[in-house]
Amino acid sequence: MTATAPGRQATPWTLARRAERMNPSIIREILKVTERPGILSLAGGLPSPDSFPVEAMREASERVLKDAGREALQYAASEGYAPLREWVAAHVQAQGLRVDASQVLITTGSQQGLDLCGKVLIDAGSRVLVETPTYLGALQAFAPYEPEIAAVPSDDEGPLPEALRDCAAGARFFYLLPNFQNPSGRSMSAARRVALAAEAARLGLPLLEDNPYGDLWFDAPPPPALASQHPEGAIYLGSFSKVLAPGLRLGYVVAPKALYPKLLQAKQAADLHTPVFNQRVVHEVIKDGFLDTHVPRIRTRYAAQRDAMRAALERHMPEGCRWNTPTGGMFFWVELPRGFDAMALLPMAVDAGVAFVPGAAFYATEPQLNTLRLSFVTLTPEQIALAVETLAGVVRAAQKEAA
Amino acid sequence: MTATAPGRQATPWTLARRAERMNPSIIREILKVTERPGILSLAGGLPSPDSFPVEAMREASERVLKDAGREALQYAASEGYAPLREWVAAHVQAQGLRVDASQVLITTGSQQGLDLCGKVLIDAGSRVLVETPTYLGALQAFAPYEPEIAAVPSDDEGPLPEALRDCAAGARFFYLLPNFQNPSGRSMSAARRVALAAEAARLGLPLLEDNPYGDLWFDAPPPPALASQHPEGAIYLGSFSKVLAPGLRLGYVVAPKALYPKLLQAKQAADLHTPVFNQRVVHEVIKDGFLDTHVPRIRTRYAAQRDAMRAALERHMPEGCRWNTPTGGMFFWVELPRGFDAMALLPMAVDAGVAFVPGAAFYATEPQLNTLRLSFVTLTPEQIALAVETLAGVVRAAQKEAA
Numbered sequence: 001m002t003a004t005a006p007g008r009q010a011t012p013w014t015l016a017r018r019a020e021r022m023n024p025s026i027i028r029e030i031l032k033v034t035e036r037p038g039i040l041s042l043a044g045g046l047p048s049p050d051s052f053p054v055e056a057m058r059e060a061s062e063r064v065l066k067d068a069g070r071e072a073l074q075y076a077a078s079e080g081y082a083p084l085r086e087w088v089a090a091h092v093q094a095q096g097l098r099v100d101a102s103q104v105l106i107t108t109g110s111q112q113g114l115d116l117c118g119k120v121l122i123d124a125g126s127r128v129l130v131e132t133p134t135y136l137g138a139l140q141a142f143a144p145y146e147p148e149i150a151a152v153p154s155d156d157e158g159p160l161p162e163a164l165r166d167c168a169a170g171a172r173f174f175y176l177l178p179n180f181q182n183p184s185g186r187s188m189s190a191a192r193r194v195a196l197a198a199e200a201a202r203l204g205l206p207l208l209e210d211n212p213y214g215d216l217w218f219d220a221p222p223p224p225a226l227a228s229q230h231p232e233g234a235i236y237l238g239s240f241s242k243v244l245a246p247g248l249r250l251g252y253v254v255a256p257k258a259l260y261p262k263l264l265q266a267k268q269a270a271d272l273h274t275p276v277f278n279q280r281v282v283h284e285v286i287k288d289g290f291l292d293t294h295v296p297r298i299r300t301r302y303a304a305q306r307d308a309m310r311a312a313l314e315r316h317m318p319e320g321c322r323w324n325t326p327t328g329g330m331f332f333w334v335e336l337p338r339g340f341d342a343m344a345l346l347p348m349a350v351d352a353g354v355a356f357v358p359g360a361a362f363y364a365t366e367p368q369l370n371t372l373r374l375s376f377v378t379l380t381p382e383q384i385a386l387a388v389e390t391l392a393g394v395v396r397a398a399q400k401e402a403a
Numbered sequence: 404m405t406a407t408a409p410g411r412q413a414t415p416w417t418l419a420r421r422a423e424r425m426n427p428s429i430i431r432e433i434l435k436v437t438e439r440p441g442i443l444s445l446a447g448g449l450p451s452p453d454s455f456p457v458e459a460m461r462e463a464s465e466r467v468l469k470d471a472g473r474e475a476l477q478y479a480a481s482e483g484y485a486p487l488r489e490w491v492a493a494h495v496q497a498q499g500l501r502v503d504a505s506q507v508l509i510t511t512g513s514q515q516g517l518d519l520c521g522k523v524l525i526d527a528g529s530r531v532l533v534e535t536p537t538y539l540g541a542l543q544a545f546a547p548y549e550p551e552i553a554a555v556p557s558d559d560e561g562p563l564p565e566a567l568r569d570c571a572a573g574a575r576f577f578y579l580l581p582n583f584q585n586p587s588g589r590s591m592s593a594a595r596r597v598a599l600a601a602e603a604a605r606l607g608l609p610l611l612e613d614n615p616y617g618d619l620w621f622d623a624p625p626p627p628a629l630a631s632q633h634p635e636g637a638i639y640l641g642s643f644s645k646v647l648a649p650g651l652r653l654g655y656v657v658a659p660k661a662l663y664p665k666l667l668q669a670k671q672a673a674d675l676h677t678p679v680f681n682q683r684v685v686h687e688v689i690k691d692g693f694l695d696t697h698v699p700r701i702r703t704r705y706a707a708q709r710d711a712m713r714a715a716l717e718r719h720m721p722e723g724c725r726w727n728t729p730t731g732g733m734f735f736w737v738e739l740p741r742g743f744d745a746m747a748l749l750p751m752a753v754d755a756g757v758a759f760v761p762g763a764a765f766y767a768t769e770p771q772l773n774t775l776r777l778s779f780v781t782l783t784p785e786q787i788a789l790a791v792e793t794l795a796g797v798v799r800a801a802q803k804e805a806a
Contacts, residue, residue, distance in 0.1 A: 016529070016575075065464065269543045
């Protein structure tokens with residue numbers, strides 16, 4: 001890549017080889033097209049802003065700046081704000097993890113957790129295992145470290161333990177999102193978790209467990225974390241983005257003690273520390289049990305939206321379409337009849353006034369073109385009904401055209 | 404590295420090769436020892452918390468959450484908050500850079516800017532040029548990308564242009580901190596900037612210009628940025644840490660248009676975006692000219708502290724010690740007589756009740772062991788006088804012992 005300024009010699013910027021692996025987020029590009037006014041968008045992965053505790057944030061910001069303004073605005077520890085690390089340790093202990101606060105690293109969103117794990121664990125050509133499909137943001141975080149990604153086959157309960165034997169050799173880790181996965185909405189069964197963790201332990205395969213949606217269950221809490229069954233061989237990632245607000249960029253990594261120092265050094269090099277103002281404000285909001293009443297309200301809201309989408313899918317979608325009903329989280333995953341290309345369908349849907357994300361972007365290898373992701377947390381139940389009806393009409397029209 | 408859990412097979416975590424290059428910050432390790440109560444610390448690089456605009460921050464947080472709470476707490480653009488990008492573009496234009504807001508990328512502190520530049524530009528074995536001495540945080544940000552660092556010789560005006568010819572071949576960039584450098588306090592003369600930029604343009608050598616301290620001038624503003632004289636061949640980094648508060652972690656990268664998209668993709672993969680709450684609050688604080696009165700107050704405060712340290716050094720330091728008086732920023736750089744090892748001196752100084760940072764950590768190659776960095780912004784003028792007197796006593800005692 002070269003660029004010339006008038007009257008000067010061109011200065012060649014030589015890019016690192018890893019830069020070839022970096023690409024604009026396909027989803028963000030799609031969102032630019034689809035989030036124009038008047039479109040009913042099922043595309044975004046954004047939590048409902050109605051759920052943001054604006055007033056609690058305002059009060060907490062005021063208290064933090066009044067009581068500890070200087071500390072909240074000064075440089076701080078790379079590990080994170082100690083009381084917040086204690087809170088996180090207690091929170092994940094409730095999910096079965098036997099950890100203490102010294103294993104908690106506060107990150108600038110859990111996206112940074114993915115980046116730091118990639119930085120510390122992936123060499124060019126290293127094998128990394130992922131689910132089929134998997135979270136696009138994780139693929140993007142890992143890509144600059146030039147892994148060879150291998151997709152593990154799965155069924156409705158999650159990745160198949162018996163498939164690990166063939167692909168675990170030399171793998172640096174297996175990236176998993178067991179609860180209400182983005183994009184598939186799938187949750188891993190308790191039995192599958194036990195079997196997967198046992199097989200990973202047997203094979204010496206480290207796990208990277210990502211849990212941004214685990215608190216957003218509708219009927220019953222998810223089974224214990226995989227990391228609880230493979231403690232020295234698992235890193236666990238969490239986030240405040242879905243239970244409080246994503247604009248604060250607050251996530252965390254819980255790491256085995258053997259690995260923590262390297263992740264901390266990578267964190268220090270990456271941004272010194274996560275904004276301590278944000279950490280203190282969030283701790284102020286949550287320290288006295290705020291989430292115990294706040295998160296159930298989000299669950300109730302999202303469950304009603306999930307119900308609206310399920311009803312609309314059942315009512316309107318043509319024969320040959322499949323979906324599984326998520327028991328938490330934010331997404332339905334729809335398979336159109338074989339032969340459909342969801343990417344080709346998108347412009348027609350946008351013309352008709354509805355948007356979604358084609359599923360192909362979520363496959364590390366061999367994309368399944370007839371899949372699409374529908375978010376149910378952005379629109380009202382009434383809008384969801386209309387959006388799904390419209391989408392079903394577009395699918396039917398395309399079916400007729402192809403027939 | 405392996406770790407064994409009771410009753411389970413050990414799980415081998417294989418670290419990436421680059422992890423070998425990551426190390427705990429020597430400065431942070433030193434700070435842990437030296438910042439115990441009762442020590443007069445000249446070691447920290449922390450801005451004075453007395454300068455933090457706590458009340459303005461409180462009012463701005465309140466307004467942002469009242470007027471745009473949902474937007475401030477939602478996911479946002481990876482590029483940064485548009486009005487803040489406009490503000491930054493106008494601010495750097497005043498330093499002679501011909502740029503527009505589309506070239507501004509808001510980062511999670513300027514440390515993240517260093518990391519992103521390393522990620523996009525450095526391959527294992529790539530040559531990267533730095534000053535002698537140079538900013539430790541930059542060395543740490545670049546290290547995971549496994550560069551071969553070459554230190555460019557310099558005099559009191561800055562790096563020597565004639566030295567570039569021998570080391571520029573194949574270099575990915577030359578990292579420079581032209582204003583009140585950390586650690587040396589040195590500023591590059593106007594003539595040296597012109598000569599360096601011209602030689603870099605002639606050689607096709609990209610520049611990475613870091614300017615966290617430029618606004619903290621005491622007598623006259625610094626000469627125009629190097630980037631203004633080599634626009635297509637320079638990346639410029641800035642920060643709100645020294646003029647507002649570091650705990651917000653807000654910095655920015657201004658990049659040539661040819662390079663911007665890759666830095667943006669790297670940013671997206673690293674943490675999606677910098678907290679938009681912080682961006683909106685800072686923009687709310689600064690949009691109507693707050694810094695025009697706030698920054699001069701910081702200058703006045705720091706200038707008085709600089710004067711106190713200069714007077715104390717002149718009064719107390721034994722013959723054979725050298726320092727140059729900084730015309731801005733936060734640091735004095737002291738050379739002890741030849742043969743001194745500042746690292747060996749540190750425990751004696753701490754025993755006597757005063758702390759500093761030995762200079763060796765700031766050299767990429769061939770450390771000059773008789774150097775040390777003194778920060779003048781943390782203590783009061785009276786404390787500075789006492790601290791320097793104490794330090795001088797320690798130096799004198801060590802001289803006697805060696806004689």
